[in-house]
Amino acid sequence: MNILPLKGQHHVSAITANAKENLHFYTEILGMRLVKKTVNQDDTSVYHLFYADERGNPGTDLTFFEIPHAGTTYEGTNSISLTSLRVADDNALDYWVNRLEEHDVKHEGVTEESGRKTLAFRDFEGQRLQFVSDEHNQGVAGGKPWDKSPVPVEHGVVGLGPVRLTVSRPDITAKVLVDVMGFSEVRSYTEETSSQTIRVFETGEGGTGGEIHLLERNDLQRERPGRGSVHHVAFRVENQDELNKWVEHISASGLPNSGFVERYYFRSLYFREPNGILFELATDGPGFEGDESFDTLGENLALPPYLENQREQIEATIKPLHTKKG
Template sequence: MELKPLKGQHHVSAITASAEKNYTFYTQTLGMRLVKKTVNQDDTSVYHLFYADERGNPGTDLTFFEIPRAGQTVPGTDSITTTSLRVRDNSSLDYWKQRLEDHGVAHDDFSNINGRRTLAFRDFEGQRLMLVSDEHNEGVAGGQPWEKSPVPTRHGILGLGPVFLTVSRPDRTARTLTDIMGYRELPSFEGEAGQPPIRVFTTGEGGTGAEIYLVERADLSRERPGRGSVHHVAFRVENEEELRKWVDHITSSGLSNSGFVERYYFRSLYFREPNGILFELATDGPGFEGDEDFEHLGEGLALPPYFEPHREAIEANLKPLHTSRSS
């Protein structure tokens, strides 16, 4: 059975305690487009919000589950510790530094990480984010920022960049990435003072949209997740036929997994790597325009067909979130 290489990041899903504040921050401050307002398909009592480029192209989605009672994250190891977001070039980072300051968003100084200019910042719940310049990037193409965003298209977020995994036993995760998932290991780069180098893994066409950074921190306790933490990272698979091959492959590798899962907007497979981080493989399609047209993505509560008979009960359990842009 021949498997095509994974194509890079598909989406990252995180946790928020406030859908309303989350919507305001990611659309008004970061200028991403809400392309789908739906529910967590494993718990329909909570929202699942998808922010992305103009139409939610694969590789551009940062998503959030709303868990109103979620406590604050206690950072630690065996977790996804930073999600980076791609911008066009170094001058875009200058724009973003000023924008973050204008909006009172906590951020670090510019940094050079693995040869790229970056700007780390946190959202209102401490979600760890980083803008990364694509100035010299080659590899997976970025998305197309939405022209109606409050951020100029020239500086808009293009999609997901490298994802940082912080683990206590890096060799176990590394073997999963290379021996099972087909990633290639690249030269490492310097980490924090006194800490081991950060290992770099890539897949498919490579570049910022296809890199995983593996950070070793055996000195930390396991992260206690809450608002401001990341739930899982998903990787791109071309189509359903290919995903079904991956289901067989992951199963034969000995990793416990979900099997094939229908998510309507894409099809998925879930499993945990040996340090306990949740990975998902997700298909590039069908996409987000099957139940809403392009102009009105994210404006109404979208439910997959298998949840439509329960719409009234689902809506009754959700606090209204007004996302219509036509009024």
Template sequence: MERNLKPLKGIHHVSALTADAKRNFQFYTETLGMRLVKKSINQDDTSVYHLFYADERGNPGTDLTFFEIPNAGRNQRGNNSISGTSLRVPDDESLNYWKKRFEEENVQHEEISSQSGRATLAFEDFEGQRMILVSDENNEGAEGGKPWKKSPVPEENAVYGLGPVHLTVPNADPTEKVLTEILGFRETRKYPSSVQGQKDIRVFETGEGGTGAEVHLEERSDLPPERLGRGGVHHVAFRVEDEEEIRKWAQLMKELRIPNSGFVERYYFRSLYFREPNGILFELATDGPGFEGDEDFEHLGERLSLPPYFEDQREEIEAKLKPLKTSN
């Protein structure tokens, strides 16, 4: 439908929960080789960290973020959930590197397999976070980011962006309508579920399509609702060009009477939040301004970064946070 809105450009970021910021930092920077581009706070609860891992500078479409909730229970997997987060690697050969690395570092993982025409390697972090490495060997579509040259992982094997996000719901039709009729995704293909007796998984893409612009929608009749906790995913964000566009989206949500947050200033980007009918939290987020407004490129993620509107509370905020050493 014609709404004077530009197509969403792909996945912007995925935000998950951890109960242990220190171990989380070690796993995602030392084991996965991603760069911590911002050590900040949950702007809705300033007593906990918000950590941003990405490519060399946090280019849009590369951010995997975590809210630290120290007393969070373990995530109880189920329906109405973001059930899998993909990370892009350059090619099929990279997956052999990662399989060996996971074996050496005792990371729980599956075998290399094919998913919807791409080579993949599923694994879990130390809290059971479900992750999938996806080969970009045959990818055509949204570009990935640029690996950080100081990463412990060689550039030719490095994680350099987010891949498809997996949603699991008890009834796919209402979610499909939001994806296609409101957000402008298009259904492109299907592939069989790994669970006998369940429907095929449906693939939707936006913008230029490809690995960095897909949602994989799985309908499961055999699962209870998820109970979100550590190792679970809080929300997924989709890429919007700029502030002008995000304000158009806010107006559209108002016209459609869809409950939403309205325009939200996050400093590093501008956002809007809403829940689709199965209760999964979606965010629309702008590509900019980015992470270099308060730290230069060489020192991203080294100090506690607070948006300007929290700076006058720095002493109080730092007193509540457990120290987290993220620089040499």
């Protein structure tokens, strides 16, 4: 079966216990656009918020499920342990040092990682994040920051960068990445803080928007997720026809999986690799403008058509979250 390579990161989905503060941090401090305010389709009692570039282009979405009673994250192995956000160049990192300090956001200063300048920081719940410079990037193209953001367009987030997986048995994750998902192992580097080797895998056009970084830590307990942890990482598939091929391919590989899942804004397939990390494959379209115009993205509670008959119940259950502009 001839399957097109995965095109890079599609989105990363994480957990927050406070949608209001989450909205403030990612829109008012990080300057990302809320492109969709909807609910978790598997549990409609909680919000699912999508932050991205100006229109939620695939590869730019950082999303959050609000779980109000989510406990503390106990960081450890077999986890998605770092999410990168791409910015245009090294100058943008200098801007972000100042902006983070203005908003009392702790950071680790600008360093170099695998030939790129980076700036590690955490959100208000301890979400592990870093900015990565695209100064010398060649590979998957970034998106376009929203021109109504509080952050100048030239310094705005243009998409998701490398995603780090920390695992106890790296070879079995690497085997899935290479033999099943079609990634190539391209290089390695040493992490400054731990002196551990990180292996780099890339797909599609590669570069910051097409890399997974794999870190071995067998000296840690398995991570206990909570607020500030990552739920899953998704990778880009061209269209539904290609996704159907991936459903067959993943099933033939012997990995238990969800089969085809309709998400309305994209179509998906979910499976776990042997260390327990949840992967999703998601189509580039249809996108976020099927039920809202470009100008009003994220302003209202959006529900896919198959949940519209539950709107009254859903709106009565979830806490109001003010997202209208003006």
